[in-house]
Amino acid sequence: MTPRAPRARCPVDPLAYGLFALCLSYAAYTLAIALSPRIATFAMQRHQLADDHFVRWAVFAPAPFMYNFENRVLVSREPVAVSELERRPAKDWMVLNHYPARALTYFDLRQRLFARPSRSYVYLESRYREQRVVTGYRVVYEGEGGGSIERLLASSSRTAPTGARATP
Amino acid sequence: MTADQPRRAVQWLIGGTLLAFAWKAGYWVEAARDLARSPLADPFFPSVLASVVTLGLGLVLSALALCTALLWHRLAVARAAFITTTCASLLLMVHQASYNDASFVTSFWSSLYGLWLVRALATSEHATFPSLLATRLARCFVSLMFLGGAVGKLTPGYWDGSVLYALNFAANDYWTFRLLRSLLSAAELREVATLYSRCVVLVELVLVTLPLWPARAALYTASVALLAMVILNNHLLLSVVGPLLGMCGAALYAAPAGAVAVVAPRSTHERPQPDAALYADEAPS
Numbered sequence: 058m059t060p061r062a063p064r065a066r067c068p069v070d071p072l073a074y075g076l077f078a079l080c081l082s083y084a085a086y087t088l089a090i091a092l093s094p095r096i097a098t099f100a101m102q103r104h105q106l107a108d109d110h111f112v113r114w115a116v117f118a119p120a121p122f123m124y125n126f127e128n129r130v131l132v133s134r135e136p137v138a139v140s141e142l143e144r145r146p147a148k149d150w151m152v153l154n155h156y157p158a159r160a161l162t163y164f165d166l167r168q169r170l171f172a173r174p175s176r177s178y179v180y181l182e183s184r185y186r187e188q189r190v191v192t193g194y195r196v197v198y199e200g201e202g203g204g205s206i207e208r209l210l211a212s213s214s215r216t217a218p219t220g221a222r223a224t225p
Numbered sequence: 226m227t228a229d230q231p232r233r234a235v236q237w238l239i240g241g242t243l244l245a246f247a248w249k250a251g252y253w254v255e256a257a258r259d260l261a262r263s264p265l266a267d268p269f270f271p272s273v274l275a276s277v278v279t280l281g282l283g284l285v286l287s288a289l290a291l292c293t294a295l296l297w298h299r300l301a302v303a304r305a306a307f308i309t310t311t312c313a314s315l316l317l318m319v320h321q322a323s324y325n326d327a328s329f330v331t332s333f334w335s336s337l338y339g340l341w342l343v344r345a346l347a348t349s350e351h352a353t354f355p356s357l358l359a360t361r362l363a364r365c366f367v368s369l370m371f372l373g374g375a376v377g378k379l380t381p382g383y384w385d386g387s388v389l390y391a392l393n394f395a396a397n398d399y400w401t402f403r404l405l406r407s408l409l410s411a412a413e414l415r416e417v418a419t420l421y422s423r424c425v426v427l428v429e430l431v432l433v434t435l436p437l438w439p440a441r442a443a444l445y446t447a448s449v450a451l452l453a454m455v456i457l458n459n460h461l462l463l464s465v466v467g468p469l470l471g472m473c474g475a476a477l478y479a480a481p482a483g484a485v486a487v488v489a490p491r492s493t494h495e496r497p498q499p500d501a502a503l504y505a506d507e508a509p510s
Contacts, residue, residue: 072341073358079337080365084372091376106269111319118318119334121373123327123465127382152391155377156325162265163325164256185380198263205266 083120090125094188098213101126101183101190106158107211127184128157132170136178139191139212150182157181161196161206171198178209189216231346234359234478235303236295238339241471242310243291245332246284248464257281260322267321275321283313283320287332300343307339328464334366335468342475356479360440363476367447367469368435375429383426386419393458394418401457440480444473 089096099108100117104126108114129150131142153160158181160166171177179194190213198204260277273279287310294306314333317323341362345355382388393402394414405414432450435443451466451473 070341070345070355070358072344073355073362076337076341076362077365080334080362080369084369087369087373087376091379111269111271115319118315118324119330121327121330121370122377123374124383124388125373125377127380127388152388154388154392155327159325162267162321164252164259164322167263167265168259184382185377201262203262203264203266207268 083117086117086120090185094186094215097185097188098190101185101188102192102211102213104128104156104158104183105181105190105192105211107190107192107208122155124154126155128153128155129182130157130160131180131182132160133178133180134176136195136209137180137193139193139210142180142182142191157183158192161194171196171204174198174200184216187215189214230478232298234475235300235339235342235346236298237474237478238335238342238471239291239294239303239306241467241469241474242307242332242335242339243288243295244467244471245328245335245464246287246291246310246313248467249328249461250288252461253280253284256322265321270319270321274316274319277322279316280320280322283317283323287313300347304340304343304347307336307343311336311340326464328468331370331465331468334369335472338362338366338472338475359479360444360476361436363472364435364438364440364443364447366472368433370469371429371432371435371447371450375426375433378422378426378429383422386415386422389422389425390415390418394421399459441477444477444480448473 086096090100091097102108103114103117104122106114129152131137131145131150137145151160160170160181161179170179175198177196177198179196181192181194183190191210192208192212193210195207195209196204197207257277257280260280264275264277267275290306290309294303310332314329314336317326317329318333323329342355342359345358393399394405394417397403405417409417428450432447435447438446448470451469455462455466
């Protein structure tokens with residue numbers, strides 16, 4: 058029988074250890090989303106571009122985010138109160154897999170929602186278990202001249218547990 | 226282990242990372258045209274990160290650097306390419322037009338892996354080809370991606386299937402969902418959506434444990450799972466999983482198959498022998 062080669066030890070490699078530490082940091086943040094309602098709310102606010110600090114928002118950009126949270130978008134020609142949003146039927150909403158703010162910024166969604174010059178009110182809602190975050194934007198789209206976005210409201214609340222959606 | 230495997234590992238990683246920047250080239254050309262024609266003023270993003278020039282430079286320079294590294298097999302060229310893609314990925318992860326595209330998250334991590342790999346291959350500090358670190362680092366990075374996917378789905382909408390039903394099963398035109406809609410009744414489709422959604426969550430949770438698995442099993446399983454995502458959901462996802470497949474492929478070349486290969490450390494006075502050279506004409510740094 059051929060003797061097995063001795064098991065090698067990991068060599069000392071500061072760069073590799075630094076990358077492990079970086080990976081672990083983002084893993085800790087990601088796990089915290091599941092464990093802390095406050096971090097989950099923060100993460101959902103990031104997905105709605107509702108963080109007041111761009112640098113803080115950017116620091117968490119390398120954290121994986123695909124198909125995170127229950128996200129949906131509602132577009133209205135008139136402003137809608139947060140309390141009214143719950144009463145809007147499901148067919149008024151567009152479900153998105155992550156980063157619902159992309160309805161405003163991502164090329165193909167932008168083309169669908171803003172097919173002609175208009176003023177619209179766009180409401181982004183994200184849910185994660187009992188946490189709910191809503192952000193509203195006024196969007197003025199001028200067609201070939203471009204457009205502008207203005208955040209009107211940001212709201213986060215705790216809803217009832219599974220199966221029921223309480224009005225905030 | 227052959228002397229060719231380190232080169233193949235780097236080439237595999239370059240090819241996988243290139244997918245993040247090139248797979249959706251047609252889409253990005255249209256997006257850049259739209260952005261140039263109809264810019265969106267948004268106080269959230271600094272102007273340089275809403276600029277079509279930044280978007281274009283990030284994508285084009287990265288693709289060019291990676292293509293050059295694919296054709297010119299030099300560690301220094303590969304290093305320059307990964308430096309370029311790391312910086313580009315950092316910019317594109319926070320650019321107004323691309324922040325929501327996970328392709329640049331995965332390319333960021335694969336570029337960091339590439340920077341480590343080329344450095345490890347170029348130095349003479351390792352008495353062994355960096356198999357252990359190569360496979361562990363790749364598994365950790367890939368596992369992180371699955372962790373992100375799994376955690377975000379630990380919510381009732383994914384457990385009852387309503388989110389994936391609305392996103393995919395109800396109206397998505399991809400061949401798998403079209404086929405299911407043609408074969409199943411509405412009630413059956415809804416049940417399949419629930420089952421599918423729960424399977425996705427459970428599979429992702431299992432794949433979070435990749436760092437604990439035997440190296441080759443982990444890397445092959447991850448590769449199959451990533452390819453399944455593309456085949457079953459959306460071919461455009463190849464831009465997201467490409468860098469991860471590149472890492473898995475590179476790590477598989479490094480993964481020891483029963484025995485650890487030894488590459489003798491080079492002394493400054495000793496010319497590397499052809500069968501021990503990692504890259505021809507590369508001097509150790």
